[in-house]
Amino acid sequence: MRWRSFLQRNNTKNNQAENFSIELVKDLNENIKNLENLLGKPDDLVVRKFRVRGTNHRCAIAYIEGLVDTQYIRNQVMSHIQLDEDLNQIPDQKQALFETLYEEIMSATAVKKKKTLDDLSKGILSGSTIFYLDGLAEVFVISSQGWEKRQIQEPVSETLIRGPREGFVENIRTNIVLIRRYIQDPNLRFETHKVGRRSKKNLVVSYVDGVIHPDIVQEVNRRLQTIDMDDAPETGFIEQWIEDSFLSPFPQMMNTERPDKVAASLLQGKVAILLDGTPFVLIAPTTLGNSLQSPEDYYERWTVGSLLRVLRYIAAFIAVFLPAVYVALVSFHPGMIPSDLAFSIAASREGVPFTPFVEALLMSGTMELLREAGARLPKTIGQTIGIVGGLVIGDAAVRAGVVSPIMVIVVALNAIASFSLPAYSIAIAFRIILFGILILSGILGLYGIILGYIMINIHIVNLKSIGVPYSTPYAPTFYRDWMDLFVRLPITVFTKRPKYMKPMDKSSANKGDH
Structure with missing residues (x-):
């Protein structure tokens, strides 16, 4: 009883997650009560007591309902113990019976012997079934996971035109x-x-x-x-x-x-x-270069892969700098704009009450709100809200004279460029940096953009990923790895693994930098 009272005190203090290295006892009922007290006597804990065929030995199984495959337990454990006629020939000795069950009777593939309450709690909470034999301070922990799980489907966040259609699941x-x-x-x-x-x-x-x-x-x-x-x-x-x-x-x-x-x-x-x-x-x-690569670059011919890679680098520049360049040129350096274009911009901005900087900040912020709204809404209407909302708000803002048509075009191009990046996490990073560069351009013009560009490069050069420089193979420079950086050369030239990774086996039949 001392073990049960000890567990009850700990359960009252809500310390169920502590490591209980308590040895099991020989009494079947006492072991089951200790397990129930440790788990807080949950309603989904199933305990089934029965006897071994042809003997007077009591035994029991315990598992959490919904975590195990009950059909597997019935066929691979209980049916053999209750129906196997070979058990009639076993001497009436508990340890011998226990070993025979382990070596000859149990047909379950993964069975472990455990002696502590902590091992039992870990096993049963992970979907295993506990088998008790009365009179022994040792149990079987039988792997019997069988909860509901999602089927393998096409990845939602990384869709491709050409390539495998299977993605990871939660199991x-x-x-x-x-x-x-x-x-x-x-x-x-x-x-x-x-x-x-x-x-x-x-x-x-x-x-x-x-x-x-x-x-x-x-x-x-x-x-x-x-x-x-x-x-x-x-x-x-x-x-x-x-x-x-x-x-x-x-x-x-x-x-x-x-x-x-x-x-x-x-x-x-x-x-x-x-x-x-x-x-x-x-x-x-x-590395930064990995973020601008996609598996599809390798599934298509090298010319197509190279074109897509170059487009992504251009898109990355547009996603970060386009609104800032527009603000800097219009506000600080109008002389750098061709005359016809300058007159067109000036005419479109007639009557707009805001400066180009405030205008760009408002439109960029509105676009971020539309993206977030589209991501949180159901799929059937999320994309529609994003596209229609952008068109309606942009058109209404232009008609009301709040923003200029050229600013709507700039922000739209910026959004399209960020959507073309293959990795969502790098697209988010560029969208964050966009506002910083925009503020610098609103204060210092092109000088602010150049200053921001220098700061970004300094940060990237000093950044590391698990000790590997984030800027490789740009700097430190590995020219051989440039064959798969700005462009993607033919597969036949990829006979070496990336040098910056310092692989133990340097040769490779093909490259697979997906």
Whole structure:
């Protein structure tokens, strides 16, 4: 009774998440009561007591309803214990019966022996079934996960015209299988961690041994071991905890729903971080150039991939600098604008009560509001609201004389450019920087834009991702890696892995920087 009273006191204090290394006792009923008190006697805890066929030995199973596959437990555990005639020949000795059940009777594939209450709580809360045998202070923890899960579908956030149509799901085991389908290499490694003091979620670090530099794996594991939080519901929590600089607007890790993108990154010598409960997988280290690349660059011919890559670099410049350049030229340097265009802009601005800076700030802020509204509304009307809302508000603002038509064009081009970037996280970073550059241009004109550009470059050069410079291969310069930077050369020339990753195996049959 001392164990049960101890657990009741801790349950009253709401300390269910503590680590109970309490040894089990031999009494079946006492063990079950201790488990119930530890879990707070939940309604979904199922306990089924019965006897082993042909004997007087009492036993029981316990599991959380909804977390296990009850059909699997019925067919692989209970049916053998209750119907197997070989049990009649076992001597009436509990330890011998226990070993026979483990070695000969249990047909479940994953069965472990445990002796502490802490092991039981971890197992049952993760979807395992506990098997008790009266008279023994030892149990079976049977892996029997069977909760409802989403089927494999096309990634929502990374759609492609050409390429695989399967994406990660919320089940980490399914995600591991998807990666193994792409990389059938015995050197592919999956290291499991537990994150969350209370949630104790599975986190898996994946890499290809013999390709990745060992220092990267060591550094990632070191940072993961420092995580101290109650729960990590999404990989965004992991990213924010282990990133190099929390003050930077730039994403220092890529997140993706695409198994092909993860597989290609692993073959380059990078690390993938998978978390149970989310379809988004982190890839580290990453660079600025990686953020402007898409898997589709490699699925199309190299000419098409190169054209798309160049367009993205132009779009990145437009997404950051176009409104600021317009404000600087109109407000501070009108002499740099061709005469016909200057007259046209002046005529369109006649009667507008705001300065170009205020005008650009208002329109950019309105566009951000429309984007946020479109993202939060249901899909069937979200895109419609974004497009129609932009057209209606822009037209109404021009008719009312609040903004000029040329400003509507500038902001629209800026929005289209940001939408063309393949990574949502880098597009968000550029949208944040846009307002900073806009303010500098409103104060100093082109000099402010140049100053902002210099500050961005200084920040990027000093930024790192898991110790790898974020600006590589621009600076430090690796000219060989430029073959897959501004343009994408033919696949046949990619015989080496990225030099800046310092891979242990430098040769590669093909490049896969997705």
